Amino acid sequence: MSPLLGLIGRYGAERPGLLWLLPLALLPLLAAPRRRTPLPSLAAVPTDPLSRGLAALLGAAGCLAVAGLVVGIAGPYREGAEVxxxxxxxxxxxxxxxxxxxxxxxxxxxxxxxxxxxxxxxxxxxxxxxxxxxxxxxxxxxxxxxxxxxxxxxxxxxxxxxxxxxxxxxxxxxxxxxxxxxxxxxxxxxxxxxxxxxxxxxxxxxxxxxxxxxxxxxxxxxxxxxxxxxxxxxxxxxxxxxxxxxxxxxxxxxxxxxxxxxxxxxxxxxxxxxxxxxxxxxxxxxxxxxxxxxxxxxxxRPRRDLTGAAYAAALLGLVILIVGKLAEADLRRPQAPAAAPAAERRIAA
Amino acid sequence: MSADIIYLPRWRARGPRAGAHRARDTGGLGTFKDQVSFLRLPDARRIDLRATLRDPFDGVHVRRFEARMAVEVWALVDLSASMRFRGAADRMTLVGALCQGLAASTTRIGDSFGLIACDAFIREELSLIATRRRASAAAAAARIAGARPAGRSAAGLLAAAARIAGQPKLVFLISDFRWPEPLMEQVFAALSFHDVVPVIVADSRETGDLPEWGLLELEDLEGAGTRLVLMRPSLRGRWLVQEGERMARLARLARRNGREPFRLADRFDPDALSRHLLGA
CATH class of the missing domain: 3.40.50.410 (von Willebrand factor, type A domain)
Known part of the structure; x- marks a missing residue:
């Protein structure tokens, strides 16, 4: 057995069936629960490596949050071992x-x-x-x-x-x-x-x-x-x-x-x-x-419960997501009522 | 009813229909144009006595007057999906108001109004061949206000340009001009025979009112996906500079065809359009 398999083999879960839900962790890559602002053309937006990095970070945080929650619910542990x-x-x-x-x-x-x-x-x-x-x-x-x-x-x-x-x-x-x-x-x-x-x-x-x-x-x-x-x-x-x-x-x-x-x-x-x-x-x-x-x-080494670590990882991801959510700006924020209707009335009169 | 849009064609119209605009042909009771010899225009009613007496060679002169002709005014409306944008104002509402103003103003002085709506192809159900009938023109303008733009490109404008080839016409090219550069060149080249007024449908929300800080998940209306952007003053500055460059390119292209582009942003002001069409 390769060392990697050996490493994986030392870990286990209380409810391994739940780990089948892990592919859900890829969901944040498909859609994000952020307010989508329609824009006529993305070509108008300058290329920005920082934004791209941030998008990757938020995606990763979403994956981490879902994966951490799934793994945490499954109850992970490290097998006791004799070293x-x-x-x-x-x-x-x-x-x-x-x-x-x-x-x-x-x-x-x-x-x-x-x-x-x-x-x-x-x-x-x-x-x-x-x-x-x-x-x-x-x-x-x-x-x-x-x-x-x-x-x-x-x-x-x-x-x-x-x-x-x-x-x-x-x-x-x-x-x-x-x-x-x-x-x-x-x-x-x-x-x-x-x-x-x-x-x-x-x-x-x-x-x-x-x-x-x-x-x-x-x-x-x-x-x-x-x-x-x-x-x-x-x-x-x-x-x-x-x-x-x-x-x-x-x-x-x-x-x-x-x-x-x-x-x-x-x-x-x-x-x-x-x-x-x-x-x-x-x-x-x-x-x-x-x-x-x-x-x-x-x-x-006694068997170690890793649930806390899994939830901590999920929490980290969620905190990043929440910070991202709070930092959202709204392009369509309500403005002071436009002057257009008043002007039209004036012309009509 | 809003104020009339007043426009001056840049060319001398010719054609069979009497109307409101200066024409190349002579006749009728228009503005004095020139004097020709009686032999050329044997119209005894318009003999210019003063000029005849002044002529040392005893030639008889006849006054000629400019005829007033009607022109065709066409609105070419881009219905690509980016026109669906709703910022400070709904783009299609703005376009509808502009078209209604045009339809009313043209038909009122005897010009005919035509409308071609295009996305990748010409949208026949929204288009109108040039007509002087006030009701049809107004109905077509109302239809365009309720249209739902969904096209992926504006390539149908090339077909529209081919359709209105022939006599010079006053063409309002109404779009947000979010086109690829080659299409822009092609459309302006195809319309170069006409008097083209580019109307840039813009919105303060997509440029000037951009937030200084914050995360924006931007979704391309024409289906180019989404992109997350961290707004900050430096990026906003670059964005505005880039938009400014785009506008400058567009203005350069439009000036080559004779007219400055008109910026239709947030609300439709017929007086501003009239000033733009008369001045400059």
Whole structure:
């Protein structure tokens, strides 16, 4: 399709049937509602380019007025479109732990003066969102089951709202595997140019089923995101690197084994183990500094109503026509009564 | 009844009919013309004694007097559509008044009045062959006042000129002369044998009373379409200059045939026409 057809194709009308009336717009070229002054011969009128230009202008104004009214009544609009642009940023899929322990503070207590882990991550992630204009964010929560909070979007207000909601009281347990699968699914199947970031915010880990592990490996190999694990460690709980005292099984040290699983994926991976709100914000700044690649992003233009523009064009044409009408002169304007009848009477007398 | 139109033919009429105008022929009780010898005009009643006695060779002289002859007066009326113009006055009303004046004035002194109305062709139903009958002439003049001009050209005037060829006649060529230049030349050439009085039917509205400012959508009465004009003083000036040039050309052409054109504008004044015909 030619570019012109493509351009036309992006426009539409509520009542396209009315557009069949558009040929009426040619009527002003045939006749004008102006007072016609008969003159014995137009050859007597000197040629005047200004008048000819004015006639063309008035004709065009008439066409514009009729066309604007017809189009305005038909209800024109421009289709919403997705425009691909390039900016600096990344596709960031946030996977946020909503298990009950997130409501505790970093000291493992119920929040009182100290803010809870969820509230801290909410505050810091909220600052992270919107610091760069072209980042795309998706938010997924997970506890026992994953929750799709927000699909991949560049509407940072919505993202911030989603993040504000993560300090609601959390639920049961931690099921990382299915959460990861959904967070990966948040990356669209689009082009591979974008830098993709999977940001896992959790305060604990769980065993991932080996079968789920296989599908996760496949998904990671396909999406190839940069994986960041923000491990909000409660004071005193085992860290990522801590080997358990007893048997080294996933059940005994899920954090360590999740870390090992992430390392084995073959994607760029970093784990942060902040032990307080300041450490969390430092980790976030670090992530922000790392992800500075050009990203193609899609801007959605909403459908735009063009009725106003059509009526404005019609109004412009009508104003020109009215000015022309008001400027009309009358060659046959009534004059003082002619002296002819009186003279004839005098002669007769 | 309006005042008579008084006219003086520019030529000495000849012909069989006695009338009011000076003629080339002699006879009757007219103005003294000359003396000829008795042998040439053996009219004993008009022997000029004084001249006979003064003659050293004893010749007898006889006085001769100019005969008074009637002439034919023709009105050639252009009925092309531009004559439909109605400004300060209706053109055809003006033409009707002029023709009625002519008809009355001519028939009253024994001249005959003829009328030919033409657009592209001669309009026979409005025309009148020259007649001295007062009623017929007046009726024809009244008919022409009610005529509706619709023609696209005035080429029928050439045919009219051919029709009135022959003896010299006094011809009133009544038109607004919105003709192409060649037709103008041809018509004046075809009528050059006659005493032609061009009567320009004009209107103050189409020249002097044009507005200074404003939009005018002008429609050509002869079907040349419409044109939008933005009137302003400069354009009005150019318009008037152009009209003036046209009138000057027409006057030049008319003078070549002997007479200045008469401008019939807004109202018909028989005295003005008489002054024009007698003077100049």
């Amino acid at each position: 691909k642009r390039t900016g600096i940023g990344a596709e960031i899929s946030m996977l946020i732990d909503r298990s009950g322990s997130m409501n505790e503070t970093f000291a493992g207590r119920q929040p009182s003066a100290e803010e809870s882990k969820a509230a801290a991550s909410r505050r810091i992630l909220g600052e992270f969102v919107g610091s760069r204009a072209h980042d795309l964010f998706a938010v997924t929560g997970f506890s026992t089951a994953p929750m799709l909070v927000l699909p991949m979007t560049d509407r940072h207000d919505a993202v911030r709202a989603a993040i504000r909601a993560i300090d609601r009281p959390g639920l049961d347990y931690t099921n990382v595997g299915r959460g990861l699968a959904m967070a990966l699914a948040q990356f669209g199947s689009g082009t591979g140019h974008a830098s993709r970031v999977l940001l896992l915010v959790s305060d604990g880990a769980a065993v991932i089923d080996p079968r789920v592990q296989d599908s996760l490996r496949a998904a990671f190999a396909k999406m190839r995101p940069n994986l960041y694990w923000l491990f909000l460690r409660t004071k005193g709980s085992p860290g990522i690197a801590d080997r358990p005292a007893g048997e080294d099984t996933p059940q005994a040290a899920p954090e360590r084994h999740l870390d090992l699983f992430f390392r084995s994926l073959g994607v760029p991976y970093r784990a942060f183990e902040p032990e307080g709100p300041e450490a969390v914000s430092a980790a976030i700044r670090q992530i922000e500094g790392l992800e500075r690649d050009p990203i193609p992003y899609i801007e959605r």
